[in-house]
Amino acid sequence: xxxxxxxxxxxxxxxxxxxxxxxxxxxxxxxxxxxxxxxxxxxxxxxxxxxxxxxxxxxxxxxxxxxxxxxxxxxxxxxxxxxxxxxxxxxxxxxxxxxxxxxxxxxxxxxxxxxxxxxxxxxxxxxxxxxxxxxxxxxxxxxxxxxxxxxxxxxxxxxxxxxxxxxxxxxxxxxxxxxxxxxxxxxxxxxxxxxxxxxxxxxxxxxxxxxxxxxxxxxxxxxxxxxxxxxxxxxxxxxxxxxxxxxxxxxxxxxx
Numbered sequence: 669x670x671x672x673x674x675x676x677x678x679x680x681x682x683x684x685x686x687x688x689x690x691x692x693x694x695x696x697x698x699x700x701x702x703x704x705x706x707x708x709x710x711x712x713x714x715x716x717x718x719x720x721x722x723x724x725x726x727x728x729x730x731x732x733x734x735x736x737x738x739x740x741x742x743x744x745x746x747x748x749x750x751x752x753x754x755x756x757x758x759x760x761x762x763x764x765x766x767x768x769x770x771x772x773x774x775x776x777x778x779x780x781x782x783x784x785x786x787x788x789x790x791x792x793x794x795x796x797x798x799x800x801x802x803x804x805x806x807x808x809x810x811x812x813x814x815x816x817x818x819x820x821x822x823x824x825x826x827x828x829x830x831x832x833x834x835x836x837x838x839x840x841x842x843x844x845x846x847x848x849x850x851x852x853x854x855x856x857x858x859x860x861x862x863x864x865x866x867x868x869x870x871x872x873x874x875x876x877x878x879x880x881x882x883x884x885x886x887x888x889x890x891x892x893x894x895x896x897x898x899x900x901x902x903x904x905x906x907x908x909x910x911x912x913x914x915x916x917x918x919x920x921x922x923x924x
Contacts, residue, residue: 670896672896675890676780676806681714684890687783688720688722689783689785691750692735698785699754701879707758723745723746726744737749774794774798777807781809784811785879795826799825799828803827805826810882814875817903818905819877819881820912822899823886823889897912
């Protein structure tokens with residue numbers, strides 16, 4: 669039976685603090701999506717979003733076109749560049765970190781939502797394990813991932829339990845809960861040195877579609893206060909998008 673998940677109460681009238689981890693293929697599109705959402709929320713009377721973006725990578729020539737960068741951006745840090753543009757022209761006061769998120773920084777996060785847009789299984793496991801060891805809370809974790817022509821979006825709780833006082837409150841499993849095999853998945857450390865290599869690994873459009881699904885899910889949660897799915901599976905070749913329903917029976921099938 670599909671259930672409904674309601675947004676944390678504080679999200680209704682407080683600025684939503686977001687840590688965006690990764691500003692590459694999906695992450696650079698996600699920055700745009702979050703800004704558009706912020707602008708709409710502010711116009712609707714909501715305080716909007718307060719984003720801090722993390723990425724230690726610099727723009728390469730092979731990023732231009734596939735990611736949201738221009739030829740003049742080559743050599744600049746991705747997070748700093750994207751955020752400084754928005755702050756300059758979008759009336760925001762968002763922050764950027766020109767280095768990758770490490771375990772110490774992850775442990776000190778005090779945010780409402782973590783958004784991971786990274787290729788690294790190691791980073792996902794680090795984020796997930798630190799969340800499991802953290803105190804109970806309502807922080808959510810929105811993970812995005814993709815290969816060349818397909819992707820997934822999964823929203824779950826960061827900590828192992830979301831409430832000290834109410835154990836019956838619905839807890840959404842996160843990507844590490846559903847895919848514990850991430851612990852055995854090696855990271856692909858091969859850099860794409862050309863545009864041809866880049867689009868072979870991740871075809872044009874898949875990053876934007878994943879970011880669009882992620883932001884659409886987040887929009888429904890913030891704007892309407894509830895969702896009846898907590899993720900999606902995107903198949904670009906066939907045009908299919910399969911929802912991840914809020915269902916204990918479905919969650920159990922992941923471990924089967």
